[in-house]
Amino acid sequence: MKIFARYLVWLRQHFNYFGLLFALVFFCLSLTPSLLPRVWLLQGLVSGVSVAVGYGLGFLASLIVRKLVRKEPKKLTKARAWQGLVVAGVLFIFFFSYLSFNWQQETRRLVGTAPADGFHLLGVILTTLLIALLLTLIFRLVRLTFLFLKKQLLRFISPALAYTIAAVLVSFLVIFVVNGVLFENFVKVANQAFSVNNDTTTPGVEQPTTPFVSGSKDSLISWDSLGLKGRDFVSRTTPLPELEKFNNTKPLQPIRLYAGIESADSAQGRADLVIKEIERTHAMDRKVLLVVTSTGSGWVNNNPVSSLEYMYNGDTATVATQYSFLPSWLSFLVDADKAKEAGRAMINSVYEVWSKLPKESRPKLLVYGESLGSFGSESAFSGIADMQSRTDGILLVGPVFSNQLHREFTADREQGSLERLPVYDSGAAVRFAAEPTDLDHPMTTWTNPRIVYLQHATDPIVWWSGRLLFRKPDWLKEPRGTDVLPNMTWYPVVTFAQVSVDLMFSTGYPGHGHAYGSKATDVWAKIVPPANWTTEKTSQLKKIIGEEQ
Numbered sequence: 001m002k003i004f005a006r007y008l009v010w011l012r013q014h015f016n017y018f019g020l021l022f023a024l025v026f027f028c029l030s031l032t033p034s035l036l037p038r039v040w041l042l043q044g045l046v047s048g049v050s051v052a053v054g055y056g057l058g059f060l061a062s063l064i065v066r067k068l069v070r071k072e073p074k075k076l077t078k079a080r081a082w083q084g085l086v087v088a089g090v091l092f093i094f095f096f097s098y099l100s101f102n103w104q105q106e107t108r109r110l111v112g113t114a115p116a117d118g119f120h121l122l123g124v125i126l127t128t129l130l131i132a133l134l135l136t137l138i139f140r141l142v143r144l145t146f147l148f149l150k151k152q153l154l155r156f157i158s159p160a161l162a163y164t165i166a167a168v169l170v171s172f173l174v175i176f177v178v179n180g181v182l183f184e185n186f187v188k189v190a191n192q193a194f195s196v197n198n199d200t201t202t203p204g205v206e207q208p209t210t211p212f213v214s215g216s217k218d219s220l221i222s223w224d225s226l227g228l229k230g231r232d233f234v235s236r237t238t239p240l241p242e243l244e245k246f247n248n249t250k251p252l253q254p255i256r257l258y259a260g261i262e263s264a265d266s267a268q269g270r271a272d273l274v275i276k277e278i279e280r281t282h283a284m285d286r287k288v289l290l291v292v293t294s295t296g297s298g299w300v301n302n303n304p305v306s307s308l309e310y311m312y313n314g315d316t317a318t319v320a321t322q323y324s325f326l327p328s329w330l331s332f333l334v335d336a337d338k339a340k341e342a343g344r345a346m347i348n349s350v351y352e353v354w355s356k357l358p359k360e361s362r363p364k365l366l367v368y369g370e371s372l373g374s375f376g377s378e379s380a381f382s383g384i385a386d387m388q389s390r391t392d393g394i395l396l397v398g399p400v401f402s403n404q405l406h407r408e409f410t411a412d413r414e415q416g417s418l419e420r421l422p423v424y425d426s427g428a429a430v431r432f433a434a435e436p437t438d439l440d441h442p443m444t445t446w447t448n449p450r451i452v453y454l455q456h457a458t459d460p461i462v463w464w465s466g467r468l469l470f471r472k473p474d475w476l477k478e479p480r481g482t483d484v485l486p487n488m489t490w491y492p493v494v495t496f497a498q499v500s501v502d503l504m505f506s507t508g509y510p511g512h513g514h515a516y517g518s519k520a521t522d523v524w525a526k527i528v529p530p531a532n533w534t535t536e537k538t539s540q541l542k543k544i545i546g547e548e549q
Contacts (some may be wrong), residue, residue, distance in 0.1 A: 016062055017081065018062035020058065020089070023052075023054040023058060024049055024085070024089050026053060026493070026494060027047055027093070027096075028093075030051070030498065031489045032494075034488060034495070034501075035458045035460050035484060036103070036505070036506060036509060037104055040123030043100075043127075044125075044128045046125045046494075046501050047124060048128045051131075052136055052139065087393040098126070100115065107485055108482045111458065112512070126402050146166050150166040153165055199227075202228065206235065208235055209277070212237075214258045215230070216234075224263040228298070228323055229297055230322055231299055233256060234256045234257075236302050237256050238314070243310060246313075251315075252313065252315045254309040255316065257281065258322075260322045266345075267342045267346075270322070271344075271349040271350075274351070278317070284362060285363075286355060288364045288368045289316075291365070291367050292377075293321075293339065293342060293369040294320050294321065295371045295372055298318050298325075301520070303545050312530055319350065323338040324339075336400075339372045340375065340379040341376075343369065343378070344380045351365070355390075365391050366391065366527075367395070370397040371397070371398045374400065384429050391449055392449045393448075393451070394452070395524065397455075398455060398462055406453060409453075418479070420455070423441075423442055426442060427446060431450070435519070436526070439523070439526050450528075452522060452527060457484050458509070464500065464502075464503055469492065492524065517546065518545040
């Protein structure tokens with residue numbers, strides 16, 4: 001009992017009661033399920049941030065209570081309250097930790113990944129303590145700075161004015177340090193680090209010999225300027241023997257054209273280079289011309305490109321450019337404008353050339369974008385009419401919160417349809433799907449050209465938004481997706497932190513999260529099927545694409 005009493009005295013001396021109470025509540029809520037499983041380190045990060053935020057809110061609440069209720073509670077009441085908080089805290093921490101472990105195991109089962117080990121809970125608690133203590137120390141440093149400034153100002157002005165000015169100064173200081181120093185330097189360091197990675201080449205990847213790809217000796221774009229992801233992209237052109245084996249007829253050599261960041265100084269400059277490559281390779285003579293807006297690092301998903309190469313027996317051309325060095329989840333947060341600029345430059349440049357050709361001889365013009373690339377691709381269009389008049393089909397996978405048209409279509413969805421699978425204008429032109437079979441609904445006429453948004457219920461890239469901080473989204477008011485636990489519930493701040501962390505490893509769960517596998521094969525078969533194409537060929541091709549991943 002003496003140890004317990006001393007512990008209570010120490011707590012009362014160093015911490016705020018309401019702060020700890022709110023921190024306990026936020027900790028328990030942070031352990032509730034999210035979209036994807038979290039390893040102990042990431043769960044500890046979510047919980048640590050939640051605890052610190054909870055403590056800060058509780059501390060502010062205590063200040064308000066003291067202003068409104070000036071009468072101090074009795075010493076015995078205080079003592080009982082602290083004793084109750086400690087006992088309840090221990091019980092709730094153990095109870096919610098147990099629930100959290102079971103929720104994590106069930107979430108892992110739903111997305112087909114290995115169960116967590118026994119170290120998970122210990123790792124979560126230790127990481128939570130470290131993160132929470134660090135953030136609480138920072139919070140106290142900010143508070144001490146505020147008190148120091150207020151004290152100095154009180155020598156010259158009234159208390160109310162001193163309080164206001166001190167609060168404003170500290171707010172500007174925090175914003176400057178977080179945004180102007182920490183964030184900007186973090187992005188600068190990340191750019192430098194990933195730009196070094198951009199200069200490397202994946203083992204086994206060699207400069208192509210065919211003149212039909214960028215980076216070859218015949219190309220106007222040098223091999224070295226393509227960057228890591230560009231070199232990967234052009235080197236993965238589907239081999240002719242594989243095409244012939246699938247189609248039982250002699251194929252054409254697929255065309256893949258790409259300009260990296262180092263290929264030209266601007267998005268338009270890179271687009272202009274690709275247009276010259278289109279002219280050099282006679283890409284406009286192919287049956288299909290696919291324009292791709294890459295993800296932040298310049299990555300182009302090979303699956304949708306390879307699918308079209310198989311479907312059209314190599315009679316295809318695919319073009320793309322790079323606009324960033326950063327990985328997808330980071331470029332998603334900081335490189336949105338670059339994606340928009342790149343998408344508009346490439347799509348508009350290609351359309352300008354394509355639209356001047358006779359209708360009967362020009363290729364099918366398709367547009368593809370994944371993740372931030374979907375935002376870049378979508379940015380080139382003003383609406384459905386523009387999409388349909390300037391393309392022969394569009395596939396956008398894992399759209400981000402910045403996608404304006406996606407937001408508009410979702411907001412204007414038909415009454416009764418879900419936010420995660422909205423029905424817009426009876427599905428006449430644009431349709432949404434988590435699985436290819438979703439495209440068969442509604443049972444109405446689907447006009448050409450067709451537009452598809454492919455989005456998983458578990459994809460945090462799709463569902464993350466700043467609005468999650470203080471507003472419950474419709475997708476958490478509706479029945480959950482089949483791979484989302486029904487227990488997932490929205491809580492202010494906490495759910496935002498959970499989904500934000502889900503972003504970082506959203507591609508690690510094939511068929512779930514931000515990993516769409518070979519589903520593009522099914523979708524292309526719905527949007528632009530070749531002559532005499534069958535569902536059996538789609539199934540056969542999906543197996544091939546799956547083996548190539």
